[in-house]
Structures are given as structure tokens and as C-alpha cells.
Amino acid sequence: MTSNDPLLQPYQLKHLTLKNRVMSTSHEPAYSEDGMPKERYRLYHAEKAKGGMALTMTAGSAIVSRDSPAAFGNLHVYDDRIVPWLAELTDACHEHDCKVMIQITHLGRRTGWNKADWLPVLSASPVHEPAHRAFPKTIEDWDIERIVVDYAAAAQRCQAAGLDGIEFEAYGHLMDGFWSPATNQRDDDFGGSLDNRLRFTGMVLDAVRAAVGQKFVVGIRMVADEDFEKGLSKEEGVEIARRLAGSGKVDFLNIIRGSIETDAALTKVIPVTGMRSSPHLDFAGEIRAATKFPTFHAARISDVATARHAIATGKLDMVGMTRAHIADPHIVKKVMEGREHEIRPCVGATYCLDRIYEGGEALCIHNAATGREADIPHIIPRTQGPKRKVIVVGAGAGGLEAARVAAERGHQVTMLEASSQAGGQVRLATQNPRRKELIGIIDWRLAELDRLGVEIRYDSWAEKDDVLALSPDVVVIATGGLPQNPPLTAGDHLVTSSWDIMAGSIKPAENVLLYDDNGGHQGMGAAELIANSGARLELVSPERFFAPEMGGMNHVPYMRAFQEKGVTITINTRLHSVRREGNQLVAELGSDFADGWRGERRVDQVVVEHGTLPLDDLYLALKPLSKNGGAIDYERLVNGGDIFPARNPQGGFVVFRIGDAVASRNIHAAIYDGIRFGLRI
Ligand SMILES: Cc1cc2nc3c(=O)[nH]c(=O)nc-3n(C[C@H](O)[C@H](O)[C@H](O)COP(=O)(O)O)c2cc1C
Numbered sequence: 001m002t003s004n005d006p007l008l009q010p011y012q013l014k015h016l017t018l019k020n021r022v023m024s025t026s027h028e029p030a031y032s033e034d035g036m037p038k039e040r041y042r043l044y045h046a047e048k049a050k051g052g053m054a055l056t057m058t059a060g061s062a063i064v065s066r067d068s069p070a071a072f073g074n075l076h077v078y079d080d081r082i083v084p085w086l087a088e089l090t091d092a093c094h095e096h097d098c099k100v101m102i103q104i105t106h107l108g109r110r111t112g113w114n115k116a117d118w119l120p121v122l123s124a125s126p127v128h129e130p131a132h133r134a135f136p137k138t139i140e141d142w143d144i145e146r147i148v149v150d151y152a153a154a155a156q157r158c159q160a161a162g163l164d165g166i167e168f169e170a171y172g173h174l175m176d177g178f179w180s181p182a183t184n185q186r187d188d189d190f191g192g193s194l195d196n197r198l199r200f201t202g203m204v205l206d207a208v209r210a211a212v213g214q215k216f217v218v219g220i221r222m223v224a225d226e227d228f229e230k231g232l233s234k235e236e237g238v239e240i241a242r243r244l245a246g247s248g249k250v251d252f253l254n255i256i257r258g259s260i261e262t263d264a265a266l267t268k269v270i271p272v273t274g275m276r277s278s279p280h281l282d283f284a285g286e287i288r289a290a291t292k293f294p295t296f297h298a299a300r301i302s303d304v305a306t307a308r309h310a311i312a313t314g315k316l317d318m319v320g321m322t323r324a325h326i327a328d329p330h331i332v333k334k335v336m337e338g339r340e341h342e343i344r345p346c347v348g349a350t351y352c353l354d355r356i357y358e359g360g361e362a363l364c365i366h367n368a369a370t371g372r373e374a375d376i377p378h379i380i381p382r383t384q385g386p387k388r389k390v391i392v393v394g395a396g397a398g399g400l401e402a403a404r405v406a407a408e409r410g411h412q413v414t415m416l417e418a419s420s421q422a423g424g425q426v427r428l429a430t431q432n433p434r435r436k437e438l439i440g441i442i443d444w445r446l447a448e449l450d451r452l453g454v455e456i457r458y459d460s461w462a463e464k465d466d467v468l469a470l471s472p473d474v475v476v477i478a479t480g481g482l483p484q485n486p487p488l489t490a491g492d493h494l495v496t497s498s499w500d501i502m503a504g505s506i507k508p509a510e511n512v513l514l515y516d517d518n519g520g521h522q523g524m525g526a527a528e529l530i531a532n533s534g535a536r537l538e539l540v541s542p543e544r545f546f547a548p549e550m551g552g553m554n555h556v557p558y559m560r561a562f563q564e565k566g567v568t569i570t571i572n573t574r575l576h577s578v579r580r581e582g583n584q585l586v587a588e589l590g591s592d593f594a595d596g597w598r599g600e601r602r603v604d605q606v607v608v609e610h611g612t613l614p615l616d617d618l619y620l621a622l623k624p625l626s627k628n629g630g631a632i633d634y635e636r637l638v639n640g641g642d643i644f645p646a647r648n649p650q651g652g653f654v655v656f657r658i659g660d661a662v663a664s665r666n667i668h669a670a671i672y673d674g675i676r677f678g679l680r681i
């Protein structure tokens with residue numbers, strides 16, 4: 001039966017029939033190896049293809065020239081060796097009738113000068129790029145000539161690999177570096193008038209068309225309004241879109257609004273949790289109306305209803321749901337099968353993007369299979385072995401994931417949760433209203449457990465005998481942890497934990513010092529709540545910059561709140577002790593750098609964040625009774641085989657612990673534990 005869902009209608013782009021309107025826009029997950037898209041890269045895209053999307057735009061900013069060193073694992077499309085790898089990836093997606101294109105670029109000033117071959121970074125004019133700290137040299141005539149040739153050669157490689165098309169990246173890179181008055185200060189043929197500023201783009205287009213012919217699809221992902229005073233105006237942006245559309249040399253426009261030269265600006269282009277949904281959709285629709293040209297766009301269109309609206313109202317021809325597919329690569333399939341409610345939601349955490357800089361690979365905060373397709377399936381297979389009775393103690397993110405995976409495997413799963421609600425520390429994090437969407441991590445799992453028939457017993461504080469009474473085959477300890485104080489020489493009883501602030505059990509006082517030596521969201525969430533309460537706040541960290549475990553994108557809304565509320569930030573400083581003086585507390589501060597340095601702060605409240613200590617009593621009680629003595633064979637966990645060694649053959653069950661019940665970590669770590677252990681039951 002044919003569907004009348006606007007999202008599922010085919011789209012004709014030149015000779016290409018895109019089977020529906022859903023695409024993944026270009027994004028570099030940093031899965032490349034030696035600049036090549038090898039197995040990990042291929043499986044990542046093939047999964048989306050299996051999941052039903054019509055078009056996957058591979059790479060993020062694949063680099064056309066050697067002097068454009070990779071900023072975050074970008075593919076080397078300047079290298080002939082890439083052709084067979086791209087061909088393999090393309091074939092793997094074509095098997096599922098998913099078209100494949102690639103974004104190519106010269107990064108211009110948006111990279112580091114001290115990477116790869118240490119060749120000079122260049123741009124239209126020598127304007128500093130804040131995000132990568134590059135001071136570019138002014139591009140010269142011979143640079144322009146060779147880079148135009150490089151673009152054409154790169155396009156030919158893509159065509160030779162059997163790709164369905166390419167797009168140029170023209171926001172924050174070399175090409176639009178010429179367009180923008182903020183970065184083009186030239187007074188020669190490449191500066192001044194719009195004609196001159198478009199000259200380089202025209203040269204690239206001519207060379208590429210000469211190289212690949214008219215039939216190959218060539219598009220451009222372009223900024224059509226930089227949205228800052230000195231930047232490219234909307235009027236000029238729309239004019240550029242019109243000219244490109246009318247040039248006969250491009251086949252689609254993929255619209256961007258905003259600038260990416262700082263982290264703060266980038267979050268307007270790629271909004272994170274707590275920011276508006278689809279903020280530039282109407283703008284992209286205006287470009288489509290003005291150009292009457294195939295228009296693609298992505299920016300926080302995370303849910304199917306908004307995507308459907310974008311197509312149904314004619315704002316877009318193809319809707320990008322990029323992070324949405326990092327969270328769930330099977331969106332289209334689920335829509336087609338009437339299982340829209342089973343889509344794992346993208347909660348906007350942007351752990352994925354932050355990780356390409358912070359951890360060297362994109363990972364989804366709550367889909368641990370993404371980017372690990374070789375080892376962890378997105379669709380959990382039924383067990384071939386015996387069906388087991390599995391007890392999961394603790395319904396935080398990790399416990400829920402372990403329960404979901406074990407239930408999908410066909411085991412009989414019961415959960416015991418001490419409190420009256422599931423969610424653990426994720427629920428705590430959502431007490432910061434700006435991050436309330438994270439509850440999707442919990443709600444999706446609860447809905448899945450409901451579908452799978454898993455019983456959750458709330459208000460059940462599980463002791464050893466309670467668990468034994470259920471005659472389990474497997475016990476998963478997902479009891480999490482409890483907050484601990486940093487090592488203080490005195491005053492442990494005087495400090496308030498960040499958890500108490502987050503939970504609302506202790507209100508922020510008027511004058512607060514918050515000490516965070518964990519470096520992640522936990523301390524920052526409490527700090528944001530305190531700042532928003534109107535309290536005077538000083539944030540103290542022993543690190544070289546605050547919250548180093550959090551990436552640049554997630555840093556932005558915290559920093560915005562801190563600056564707006566006048567929070568004082570003190571780094572390189574440790575909290576040594578706290579004492580009471582009258583009705584105030586005195587926090588004594590020290591330094592790792594200058595032994596004798598001491599500081600003091602008189603405040604009403606000292607809030608501390610120092611991670612958690614595992615809540616492991618139950619684990620320790622069950623461990624001696626278990627077959628594996630709590631042990632895990634890590635070698636087999638990574639390479640395959642039975643992961644539970646038989647240390648105590650008389651033991652009646654297997655027990656293991658996951659997430660913060662082992663040690664203080666983060667949401668992804670708990671969920672990764674949940675699935676990788678769950679798969680081995
Ligand atoms: C890990 C990651 C890497 C990205 N790299 C690129 C890139 O190299 N080039 C690009 O044009 N966009 C890049 N993007 C932006 C995406 O294409 C997309 O515009 C953005 O994620 C907003 O769309 P969404 O809300 O549907 O995710 C990246 C996004 C992510 C999450």
C-alpha cells in the first residue's frame with residue numbers, strides 16, 4: 001500500500017530518485033582511519049541505509065587539499081587511495097536503495113596550523129579563526145590555482161567511487177571565506193563586489209563541472225545569512241543562493257543560517273538541548289521560495305512531526321535529521337512500519353559532536369551501538385541459548401538499558417528500584433529545566449520495557465535475601481552511587497552536595513561557593529541552578545579551565561548563564577577545608593602550583609561535586625554466592641567468548657555490576673555497560 005505520508009514521498013533530483021524525504025546531512029564522526037572511510041565508517045552509514053533513509057551525505061568536510069589538515073578526523077578526498085573505500089561504502093548503502101553523496105571542502109582557516117604536514121593555513125584574508133586558533137595567511141594566486149584543480153580532482157575521485165553526488169561546504173570554510181565581509185578584506189578581483197567575492201566559487205564550479213560533467217549531482221551547503229553584524233547579510237546570502245541556483249552548475253542548495261567561528265555561534269547553527277527546535281526552518285523555506293530550487297536543510301529537526309511539517313508545508317525538499325539518526329538510525333523504517341512511537345529520541349545532548357573534539361569519535365549519549373556497529377547491533381538478536389531469569393537492581397539509565405537488552409534477548413527480566421521513579425542520576429540532571437529533555441533517555445526505555453513485558457518493582461530496596469528469593473540466573477547490579485566529598489582536611493559535615501541542590505532538598509543560600517573537581521555536567525548543573533536562583537556564586541575548580549569533561553558545545557549555555565548572572569569563576573584552585581565562623585562558612589583554598597598560597601572565602605554555603613562512590617553493599621553480599629564471584633573476563637568482553645569465569649562452580653547465579661555501581665562515570669558509560677553486558681547474558 002502506498003503511503004500518503006509527506007515524508008515518505010519520493011523526490012526526483014535530476015536523474016536521481018530519492019525514495020523518501022529524509023536524509024542525514026554531512027557530519028564527520030571522526031571514524032576515519034588514516035583519512036579513509038574503512039569498516040567502521042561503512043557500517044555506520046550502512047546502518048542508516050538499512051534504517052530506510054533516502055540519502056546519506058557522507059563525510060563531514062572531506063578535504064580536497066593536503067594543506068587543509070583534518071581538524072576532526074576528516075576524510076582525505078585529495079588522496080587516490082580513498083576511491084575503493086568510498087566505493088565499498090557506497091555499495092553497502094546502495095544495497096538498501098539509499099543514495100550516497102559526500103561533502104568536500106577546503107577548510108580554509110577552520111583548522112589548526114600545527115597538524116599533519118604543518119603547511120600554512122590560509123583564507124581569503126588573514127583573519128584569525130577563534131575556534132581553531134588559526135592565523136591564516138592570505139591566499140595567493142598560485143594557491144587559488146592549485147586548490148581549484150584539487151577540487152576538480154577530488155570531485156572526480158568521488159564520481160569514480162560511484163557516489164551519487166557531492167556538495168561543497170560553504171559555511172566557515174575557504175569558499176565562503178571569500179563571500180563574507182567579515183573574512184574577505186581584499187581589494188583585488190576576489191574582494192569587494194559580490195561578483196568578485198563569488199569568483200573563487202565560480203572557478204571551482206567551472207572546474208568541477210568540466211571534470212565530472214553535467215550529469216553528476218553537485219550541490220552546495222551554504223550559509224545564506226551569517227547573522228552577525230560584520231558577517232554576510234541575509235540580502236547578500238539570498239542573492240548568492242539565487243545566483244547559484246540560476247548558474248546551471250549546482251543541483252541543490254543545503255541551507256545554513258549563522259556563523260561557526262566560535263562555540264557560542266556554532267550552537268546557534270547546531271542547537272543543543274534546551275535550545276529551540278528547528279530554529280532556521282522558516283528561513284530555509286524562504287530561500288526555497290526565493291529560488292524555487294531544490295532545498296535541503298538540517299538544524300534540530302529531531303522529531304518526525306517537525307520533519308513531516310517541513311515537507312508538508314513546502315519549506316524543504318529534503319529534511320536533514322542528522323543527530324536524530326545518530327540516536328536512532330532506523331527512523332524511516334519505524335515510520336513505515338507504524339512504529340513511530342518506538343523511535344529512540346535524540347535528546348539534543350550533543351555528546352556526539354563534543355566527542356569528536358574531546359574524545360576523537362562521535363558517540364551518542366544513549367545509543368551505544370552507534371559507531372560500534374561491528375560489535376554491537378542496533379537490533380538486539382534473540383538468544384540461541386537458554387532463557388534466563390534476570391534480576392536488574394536499579395532503574396537508572398544503565399539498569400534500564402541492561403533490562404531492555406536482556407528482555408530483547410528473550411530472557412525473563414524483573415527490575416527492583418528503591419525509589420518510586422526510574423531514572424537515577426539522569427532524572428536528577430533534568431531538575432535543571434534547561435536539560436529536561438534528557439528524560440527522553442529514561443522515558444524511551446520505560447516504554448520499551450513496557451512493550452517487552454518487563455516488570456519494574458518500585459519502592460523495593462533490595463537486600464541479598466530479596467534477590468535470592470527470586471531464584472535468579474543472572475543479577476545485574478545497577479545501583480549507581482552516592483555523592484562523595486572531595487578530600488578535605490576539615491569541614492566534611494559543613495558542605496552541601498551538588499545532588500542536594502539538584503534534587504531541591506537544600507535550597508541555594510545567598511552567597512555560595514561551588515567547588516567542582518569532577519569536571520562534568522553534575523557540578524555545572526548545580527551551578528546553573530544556583531546562579532538562576534539569584535544567589536551570588538563563585539565557581540572554583542582545580543582544573544586549568546572549568547568542567548573539562550564537557551565539550552565546547554555543552555559549555556556554551558552554562559557559560560551564558562554564568563556571565564549573565566555574574567558568576568565568578570576561579571580555576572587552578574583547590575578547596576582544602578571548610579570551617580564555621582558565626583553564621584558563615586569559611587572556605588580555605590589552596591593551589592597545586594604555589595605551595596604556600598592560601599585563599600579564603602566567607603560564604604553562606606559551600607557546595608561540592610566530587611563524583612560518586614558506588615552503592616555496592618548488595619553486590620558485595622551477593623558476590624561470594626555467585627558462580628563468577630563478580631568477575632568479568634575483559635579480554636573476552638572485548639574479543640568474544642563467555643565473559644563470566646567460573647570462579648565458584650557451587651554458586652547459584654552470575655552477578656555483575658554496571659555504571660556508577662562500579663565507579664563514578666557518565667550516562668554513556670552506564671548505557672554502554674548495560675548493552676555490552678546485556679548482550680552477553
Ligand atoms: C558529530 C558531528 C559532526 C559534524 N560535522 C559536520 C561537517 O563536517 N560538515 C557539516 O556541514 N556539518 C557537520 N555537522 C552538522 C550536521 O550536518 C547538522 O547540520 C547538524 O547536526 C544539525 O542537524 P541535526 O540537528 O539534524 O543534527 C556535524 C554534526 C555532528 C553531530
Ligand code: SF4
Pocket residue numbers: 323324326327345346347348349350351352353363364365366367
Ligand atoms: S548524543 Fe544527544 S544530540 Fe547526539 S545523537 Fe545522541 S541524543 Fe542526539
